[in-house]
Amino acid sequence: VIILGFDGVEPKIVDTMMEAGELPNLKKLSEEGSYQRLGSSNPPQSPSAWSSFTTCKQPGNHGIYDFLLRTPSNYRPGVGFGGPTKPVLAADGSLSKPPVFDSIRKGQSFWKAANDQGIRCAILSVPFAYPAEDLTDSHQLCGLGVPDVRGTTSTFFHMSDAFTAEEKAKVGLSGGRRLPLEFENDTAKVSIPGPLDVSKQTRAYVEVPIDIAADRNAKTVTVTLPDQAHTLKEGEWSKWLEWTFEVTPQYSVRGISRIHVLEAGEQVRMYMTCVQFHPADAYIPFTTPADYGAELQERYGLFKTIGWIFDTHALRQGVLTDDVFLADVEQTMAWREQLTLDELDRDNTDLIVSAWTGTDRVSHTFWHHRDPLHPIYDEEAAKKYGRAVENTYLHMDRIVGKVMAKLKPNDLLMIMSDHGFHSFRTAFSLNTWLVRNGYASIKGQTDPATAATTDQQVYLTGFDWAKTKAYSIGFGSLFLNLQGREGKGIVASSDSAALVAELREKLLAVAHPETGEKVFTEVYTGAEIYQGVASASAPDLQLGFAEGFQMAKKSASGSVPVEVFEPVTDHWSGDHAGSDPVTTPGIFFSNQSMSNTTPNLTDLGVTALDYLNREVPADFEGVSLF
Ligand SMILES: [Zn+2]
Numbered sequence: 001v002i003i004l005g006f007d008g009v010e011p012k013i014v015d016t017m018m019e020a021g022e023l024p025n026l027k028k029l030s031e032e033g034s035y036q037r038l039g040s041s042n043p044p045q046s047p048s049a050w051s052s053f054t055t056c057k058q059p060g061n062h063g064i065y066d067f068l069l070r071t072p073s074n075y076r077p078g079v080g081f082g083g084p085t086k087p088v089l090a091a092d093g094s095l096s097k098p099p100v101f102d103s104i105r106k107g108q109s110f111w112k113a114a115n116d117q118g119i120r121c122a123i124l125s126v127p128f129a130y131p132a133e134d135l136t137d138s139h140q141l142c143g144l145g146v147p148d149v150r151g152t153t154s155t156f157f158h159m160s161d162a163f164t165a166e167e168k169a170k171v172g173l174s175g176g177r178r179l180p181l182e183f184e185n186d187t188a189k190v191s192i193p194g195p196l197d198v199s200k201q202t203r204a205y206v207e208v209p210i211d212i213a214a215d216r217n218a219k220t221v222t223v224t225l226p227d228q229a230h231t232l233k234e235g236e237w238s239k240w241l242e243w244t245f246e247v248t249p250q251y252s253v254r255g256i257s258r259i260h261v262l263e264a265g266e267q268v269r270m271y272m273t274c275v276q277f278h279p280a281d282a283y284i285p286f287t288t289p290a291d292y293g294a295e296l297q298e299r300y301g302l303f304k305t306i307g308w309i310f311d312t313h314a315l316r317q318g319v320l321t322d323d324v325f326l327a328d329v330e331q332t333m334a335w336r337e338q339l340t341l342d343e344l345d346r347d348n349t350d351l352i353v354s355a356w357t358g359t360d361r362v363s364h365t366f367w368h369h370r371d372p373l374h375p376i377y378d379e380e381a382a383k384k385y386g387r388a389v390e391n392t393y394l395h396m397d398r399i400v401g402k403v404m405a406k407l408k409p410n411d412l413l414m415i416m417s418d419h420g421f422h423s424f425r426t427a428f429s430l431n432t433w434l435v436r437n438g439y440a441s442i443k444g445q446t447d448p449a450t451a452a453t454t455d456q457q458v459y460l461t462g463f464d465w466a467k468t469k470a471y472s473i474g475f476g477s478l479f480l481n482l483q484g485r486e487g488k489g490i491v492a493s494s495d496s497a498a499l500v501a502e503l504r505e506k507l508l509a510v511a512h513p514e515t516g517e518k519v520f521t522e523v524y525t526g527a528e529i530y531q532g533v534a535s536a537s538a539p540d541l542q543l544g545f546a547e548g549f550q551m552a553k554k555s556a557s558g559s560v561p562v563e564v565f566e567p568v569t570d571h572w573s574g575d576h577a578g579s580d581p582v583t584t585p586g587i588f589f590s591n592q593s594m595s596n597t598t599p600n601l602t603d604l605g606v607t608a609l610d611y612l613n614r615e616v617p618a619d620f621e622g623v624s625l626f
Pocket of ligand 1: 046364576
């Protein structure tokens with residue numbers, strides 16, 4: 001059984017491209033096997049959806065509802081799927097307890113269920129399947145979810161000698177950091193911050209100093225690390241740099257990164273990727289067996305280990321250009337293609353699951369080029385980038401074709417995406433709407449018509465809980481401020497059902513003030529759709545945004561911006577995170593015809609187990625598609 005997963009592929013685009021003869025391999029599967037819409041999870045966002053795929057369960061049973069979660073007792077936000085723990089050092093500075101990644105997902109993966117019944121697996125870069133599992137005669141390379149050595153989703157570095165005073169004063173960027181370069185005779189020293197320095201009481205990062213020498217006439221930069229030097233031309237990528245961050249003399253953390261020289265003339269500007277785990281010596285294990293990373297390094301050389309594999313942060317903030325970003329997507333997709341084909345050739349597995357995320361990331365960041373109604377649509381730019389999304393689909397089809405060529409007569413091939421995609425033209429702030437409609441209050445502010453949080457009042461810290469009945473954090477979740485559940489809850493549980501119904505009705509009526517478009521196609525009642533062992537942490541209402549709308553970023557992070565509606569001016573112009581799953585299915589193709597015509601993400605693992613003649617665990621919710 002071979003399952004190829006592509007994050008965020010929109011079926012309508014696939015249909016159009018197949019009709020135009022552009023996806024010959026998928027077209028062949030649709031004619032000779034199966035092609036359906038694939039039902040996604042609610043919400044149809046990657047942490048929830050891939051967890052439903054992996055565990056064959058809906059969110060009510062696996063417990064992953066959003067990128068963000070909150071702890072009701074103190075309203076503190078957290079990462080919605082888990083996070084790394086810090087290492088613990090012994091008194092002599094040696095490592096006494098290594099860091100681990102704690103996933104909050106409930107339920108086992110279908111490949112673990114298969115492996116327990118003797119099935120040999122290769123699980124390659126499946127999103128949100130981290131940490132690596134204990135599998136026999138199998139290998140797993142974890143993908144999305146693997147952090148960088150700082151413990152973040154990814155933190156890039158922007159080095160420059162041309163930052164303004166204002167930029168120097170604010171070195172922290174979304175998903176990155178500025179490192180100002182102070183040149184003297186065209187040489188500068190800068191320290192690269194690595195992992196948290198757990199040997200210190202205060203919050204500090206272990207640093208490695210490097211030297212940077214610019215030759216502005218030759219337009220080159222030489223980057224000198226303690227044990228290696230790299231000379232790079234403007235526009236060039238470095239090879240992988242290898243870092244050793246010494247936490248104590250007894251404990252070091254190794255990492256890798258690459259540098260891209262953006263400018264090396266009058267100004268020197270460089271982009272550096274996040275410092276990722278070293279495949280041969282990972283800060284937190286991300287493969288099964290533990291030396292699979294070293295084996296892959298031997299096979300292919302050093303490779304990206306970060307889960308958030310495409311640096312959308314740097315692209316959105318203009319540090320990486322569109323062309324450099326797209327070239328990286330192409331190369332990274334090709335790397336994973338090679339890995340998948342090689343694993344097929346090795347012919348020592350019964351179940352291969354391999355996933356790509358380039359389809360999703362390019363859709364998020366280049367969607368405006370294919371939507372003339374988007375606020376930042378530009379006709380000239382669209383001529384160049386209008387098919388950026390389609391290009392990743394062409395690549396997907398080539399991968400499918402190469403895998404099809406290697407299939408044996410009884411192999412079952414399934415191609416899936418976890419959800420579809422929509423344009424994101426208008427941001428809607430649920431928290432602002434709640435304040436304007438009298439359901440929430442902000443500390444020290446009395447006028448609900450103008451109340452808004454300050455820049456410091458992020459992550460729900462601005463709310464006046466004594467006067468707040470409902471609040472929002474995440475991309476589509478609404479929570480009541482419930483007595484007995486929330487730390488300062490004011491809504492009695494006897495009133496909660498009526499309040500949920502009232503909010504739902506009002507939200508369903510919300511329309512864009514200028515266009516009159518309805519913002520939601522559906523608003524789901526949590527108690528109805530989230531039933532299961534993980535329902536206690538579920539939202540009370542889950543929004544189902546209509547095409548064109550998504551949650552405003554500030555509202556998603558628990559702030560209250562001034563405006564309820566704002567046009568999207570960010571390159572993050574396509575989205576699906578808070579969309580209605582009914583309008584956001586993914587794709588499902590197979591080389592075999594299947595009788596079930598309404599497949600869901602939860603069904604694929606069950607179908608694989610069925611095909612392999614293995615027992616399906618009783619708590620799996622999916623059904624076999626045969
Ligand atoms: Zn996405």
